[in-house]
Amino acid sequence: MAKCKQPGIDLQLFVYNFSFTTERPVRNLKQLMESHTNQRGCTMFAAALSFKRLFAVALTLVVAGCASAPEAPAPKAESFTLKHARFGHTAVADDEAIYVFGGTNERGFIGNIERIDPVTKTSTVLPVRIMPRRYASAVWDGGELIYIFGGDGFQQGNYHVEPTIEIFNTRTRKVSRTKMHLPRRLNSAARLGEQIYVVGGSTFDADSGFRTSPLVTAYNFNNEQLNRLADLPDARDTQVFAVGE
Incomplete structure (x- = not known):
């Protein structure tokens, strides 16, 4: 043309x-x-x-x-590799490291603790064990203790909701235990002041199986008791966060 x-x-x-x-x-x-x-x-x-x-x-x-507008390159993600692959675990950080508790994999429930160092980007399996569990919650108390609430357990060939609170000392690397009344799996917990609030989750009944729960309980550091508070408006497996503490 x-x-x-x-x-x-x-x-x-x-x-x-x-x-x-x-x-x-x-x-x-x-x-x-x-x-x-x-x-x-x-x-x-x-x-x-x-x-x-x-x-x-x-x-x-x-x-x-x-x-034709150029796109900004995506930032590279930092790589952290656990020693043991797992799912259903719980993780919490203190002011030095990230701790990963329990979970499960193709071989069954896991009862170890891995400590991730965010500076060296390495993970170490600690020489201490917890009760094998998954779908629990964990909360740091702001000092040297981490509390683990509920979750699924497996004993004598049967699944159950774990009725034990485990308390892990990050300095001594020792675990102590106390009873958890009204245990739930897939609950969520957060610290506010001198209490840890454990919210929602699921209970287990042999006839009906797992059922979501509206329960709200508060663990008091001073008397080491878990007290029941007003229920949630709706039963749910949930996540809860504390703001301003």
Whole structure:
């Protein structure tokens, strides 16, 4: 196709303007092209170029311009590898490290604790064990103790909701235990002041299986008791967070 090289005709500029105007520039362009055709014999598309073709050209340029914008490279994720693959575990951080408790894998329930050092990016299996459990919750008390509540356990060939609170000392690496009244799996716990609130979760009944619970209990550090509070409006497996503490 022959190109019309007459001065004063700028198709690119017209397409830019076209995106903000109506048919009026189209008629002006046709008149301009026809006048140059009569003078120079240039027959580019003065009579054949339609409104739809101009719209297609404009749309193509707009799309091409948007697609050509460079994207910022995605940041690289830091890699932390556990010694033991697992799911259903619980994890909590103190002011030095991240602790991973229990869980399960293809070989069954796990009863170890892994400590992740965020500085060296290494994980170490600690020389202490907890009761094998999954779907528990864990809370750091702000000092040197981590409390583990509820979850699933497996004993003598039977699954059960674990009725034991385990207390792990991050300094001595020892575990102590106390009774958990109203145990639940998939509960959520958070510390607020001198208490840990354990919220929701599921209980187990031999006839009906697992059932979500509206229970809210509070573990008091001073008397080491778990007291029942007002129930949630709705029973649920949930997540809870403390704000402002």
